[in-house]
Amino acid sequence: MTPTAVPAAHTDAMTRGYVNDGEAILRVAVAAGLGLLVGLERLIRGNAAGPRTFALLGLGAATFAVVADGYGNDGRVIAGVATGVGFIGAGMIFHDSARGVLGYATAAASWATVAVGVMAGVGRILVALAITGIVLAVLEFQYVGITTWAANHTRLHRLDNDSDPGAGEHRTD
Secondary structure, three states: OOOOOOOHHHHHHHHOOOOOHHHHHHHHHHHHHHHHHHHHHHHHOOOOOOHHHHHHHHHHHHHHHHHHHHHOOHHHHHHHHHHHHHHHHHHHOEEEOOOEEEOHHHHHHHHHHHHHHHHHHOOOHHHHHHHHHHHHHHHHHHHHOHHHHHHHHHOEOOOOOOOOOOOOOEOOO
8 A cells, every 4th residue: 555545444434425515515505495494484483593593503404414424424423413403402492480481492493403404414305395394384383273273162271381380281160
């Protein structure tokens, strides 16, 4: 082996899931765009974390996924990304003395946006689009009137209000 030769094992690891620059940029851009959509929904609903935050979450996750894909250790990198966003999500949850605990949905949306970014980053663009649609549907569910109708007709507290100790319990009054 000459001093300039690259060992075969190293070359295999470098090219195993190699993505050319154009494909990598496309994957990251799609992830950022999908994160932007989720962030727009959060902005419309009056949440502090908006389009820039969610676009950057998707972009970052996709970037890590593209890099990990090239080295064949996707699982460890993806686990690290999921853990890391958990800390960001925890920072989005806070207690307001007048309104209780806020930010659960935004924290969960950030976690889901990172999952979308990972899917786009590993080249599963169609799956990333579908997950984004599901995320937006879940976030908008409470605004279509079903939860209001259910609360009025079954006398249930809102099921997503964790600040009320009796939330979700059937009331008979």
